Amino acid sequence: MDISLLEEVLANKPGYRMKQAKKAVFSDLVESWQEVTVLPAELRNELEEKCPIRINGETVVSKDGNTVKALIFLEDGSRVESVLMRHKDGRNTVCVSCQIGCPLGCLFCATGKMGFKRNLKAGEIISQVLFFARLLKKSGDKVSNVVFMGMGEPFLNYPAVLEAIRIIKDKEGFNIGSRKISVSTVGIPEGIAKLAEDEPQVNLAVSLHAPNDELRIKLMPAGKQYTIEKVLTAVDDYIKKTNRRVMFEYLMIDGLNDSDAQAVELAGIIKKPLYLVNLISYNPVENLKPSSSVRMNKFKDILEKKGVAVTIRHRFGREVKGACGQLAGK
Numbered sequence: 479m480d481i482s483l484l485e486e487v488l489a490n491k492p493g494y495r496m497k498q499a500k501k502a503v504f505s506d507l508v509e510s511w512q513e514v515t516v517l518p519a520e521l522r523n524e525l526e527e528k529c530p531i532r533i534n535g536e537t538v539v540s541k542d543g544n545t546v547k548a549l550i551f552l553e554d555g556s557r558v559e560s561v562l563m564r565h566k567d568g569r570n571t572v573c574v575s576c577q578i579g580c581p582l583g584c585l586f587c588a589t590g591k592m593g594f595k596r597n598l599k600a601g602e603i604i605s606q607v608l609f610f611a612r613l614l615k616k617s618g619d620k621v622s623n624v625v626f627m628g629m630g631e632p633f634l635n636y637p638a639v640l641e642a643i644r645i646i647k648d649k650e651g652f653n654i655g656s657r658k659i660s661v662s663t664v665g666i667p668e669g670i671a672k673l674a675e676d677e678p679q680v681n682l683a684v685s686l687h688a689p690n691d692e693l694r695i696k697l698m699p700a701g702k703q704y705t706i707e708k709v710l711t712a713v714d715d716y717i718k719k720t721n722r723r724v725m726f727e728y729l730m731i732d733g734l735n736d737s738d739a740q741a742v743e744l745a746g747i748i749k750k751p752l753y754l755v756n757l758i759s760y761n762p763v764e765n766l767k768p769s770s771s772v773r774m775n776k777f778k779d780i781l782e783k784k785g786v787a788v789t790i791r792h793r794f795g796r797e798v799k800g801a802c803g804q805l806a807g808k
């Protein structure tokens with residue numbers, strides 16, 4: 479779904495045609511222009527040819543039905559994956575990818591092992607949301623939240639990510655509020671600053687995963703360039719500007735970053751107002767294992783006793799290969 483192609487086709491048409499087309503795509507969630515009978519047949523044919531809205535994809539559903547993983551086939555033959563998480567409280571969160579593969583090569587990540595292929599266009603990011611919006615329509619549900627936590631680093635494809643955010647927010651687009659959109663980064667300071675400037679109401683999540691640079695660099699090679707000190711300085715500037723809470727993601731990996739001593743060390747750097755640590759149960763990739771729930775709870779207790787705001791997220795979709803890159807990489 480490429481909005482710029484839509485704009486090209488409708489450039490010389492009356493303004494209301496764009497409104498009709500957007501309503502059909504984002505609100506009525508049509509899968510073919512031929513369904514949009516308010517448009518003249520000739521225009522429907524032209525749109526079908528120049529601005530296709532068909533999305534080809536395959537899905538895998540978890541046993542409990544709460545996680546749906548999609549593998550979407552793009553025009554150039556590339557494959558991109560996204561995940562729908564259906565929460566008990568009624569939220570339907572779509573986790574989108576913004577790159578095919580990723581150049582950052584984190585040790586724990588299936589996408590990182592694929593290497594980097596290319597950036598996605600805004601339309602290709604939007605298509606992932608659209609794919610699930612159409613799926614949910616069948617049960618009378620809607621996408622309520624979008625998180626940029628799939629394949630790729632959002633701040634390495636910032637223009638497309640920003641354009642996609644704006645379509646997701648747009649009243650004539652998906653009409654999803656900024657506070658229901660989250661961007662997750664390894665902590666690229668320039669990107670954090672730009673987001674604070676351009677979309678201060680969008681949620682920011684930062685992947686920390688270690689309490690010190692030495693371990694963090696082992697887990698995330700990008701940590702060499704974006705040291706914890708640089709990342710936290712960027713986050714503090716972000717908070718000064720936006721007064722928004724920032725989530726620090728911490729994957730719990732057995733025997734690597736989950737000891738009592740590491741919890742104490744983490745508390746030493748992360749206890750600040752508006753900082754929130756999110757401990758995430760790890761989806762195993764190759765020989766790394768997730769921490770046990772007992773260990774996760776102990777780690778959480780230590781952080782809490784030291785005054786750190788902390789939550790635990792038990793990860794969705796283990797049996798549908800719910801970690802980023804685990805499906806497309808196959």
Ligand code: SF4
Nearest residue numbers: 580583584587590630
């Ligand atoms: S965790 Fe994110 S930044 Fe790291 S390799 Fe995977 S996709 Fe890239």
